[in-house]
Amino acid sequence: MDQSKEQRILNSVSYNAVKGDPESVLDCIDKYCSQKEWAMNVGDEKGLILDNVVKEADPTTALELGTYCGYSAIRIARLLKPKAHLFSIEFNPEFVPIAKEIIEIAGLSDKVTILEGHAQDIIPQLKSKYDVDTLDFVFLDHWKERYAPDTILLEECGLLRKGSILLADNIIYPGAPEFLEYIRNHKRFECTNYPSHLEYMKVEDAMEKAVYLG
Numbered sequence: 001m002d003q004s005k006e007q008r009i010l011n012s013v014s015y016n017a018v019k020g021d022p023e024s025v026l027d028c029i030d031k032y033c034s035q036k037e038w039a040m041n042v043g044d045e046k047g048l049i050l051d052n053v054v055k056e057a058d059p060t061t062a063l064e065l066g067t068y069c070g071y072s073a074i075r076i077a078r079l080l081k082p083k084a085h086l087f088s089i090e091f092n093p094e095f096v097p098i099a100k101e102i103i104e105i106a107g108l109s110d111k112v113t114i115l116e117g118h119a120q121d122i123i124p125q126l127k128s129k130y131d132v133d134t135l136d137f138v139f140l141d142h143w144k145e146r147y148a149p150d151t152i153l154l155e156e157c158g159l160l161r162k163g164s165i166l167l168a169d170n171i172i173y174p175g176a177p178e179f180l181e182y183i184r185n186h187k188r189f190e191c192t193n194y195p196s197h198l199e200y201m202k203v204e205d206a207m208e209k210a211v212y213l214g
């Protein structure tokens with residue numbers, strides 16, 4: 001059976017990255033995906049926007065929708081303060097073990113819990129099953145059609161508090177028009193747009209930050 005692209009990314013990280021060094025894992029993935037095989041990691045350019053918003057949020061509890069190979073989980077977790085934690089939801093069973101391994105190589109397994117399944121099934125369990133109170137930061141990077149319904153679900157489950165910061169990837173490409181419509185017309189969100197480019201490409205993309213006003 002041929003290896004998957006994600007397995008090849010893991011092979012490259014395992015061979016080239018410095019164990020326990022998140023920056024070297026990120027650099028290795030960015031190098032591989034810009035030189036060898038494109039993959040849908042948030043990447044280095046949008047990754048800097050993600051870094052800045054995570055630093056602004058300085059979250060105690062963070063949630064990511066869409067783990068993929070763990071690249072953005074590493075970007076987020078490497079900036080978390082000692083007691084802080086990131087929950088990352090991934091529905092593709094092939095990606096979960098690869099992300100776990102890459103996060104382990106980065107030395108961040110203690111700060112990240114990967115939850116396998118669909119966000120709409122796991123979000124309602126975060127309080128009861130995972131002892132989450134409210135979320136300080138949420139990164140939406142799973143499937144554009146789910147950005148709006150899952151944002152509504154987070155609010156309905158009482159997981160957002162005054163000042164919770166949401167950041168969404170791929171606002172332009174592949175695009176999330178329903179989410180933009182929803183979040184920009186919803187009076188309880190304060191939105192900011194960050195123009196950028198699709199990972200590893202010269203194609204236009206953007207990220208949208210939305211602060212929950214309570």
Ligand SMILES: Cc1ncccc1-c1cc(O)c2nc[nH]c(=O)c2c1
Pocket residue numbers: 040041042066141142143144169170173174198199
């Ligand atoms: C896969 C793809 N092909 C061409 C252009 C863009 C994409 C693309 C890029 C991303 O950053 C994505 N992030 C989360 N989820 C996605 O499905 C996704 C898809």
Ligand SMILES: [Mg+2]
Pocket residue numbers: 040041042141169170
């Ligand atoms: Mg993305």
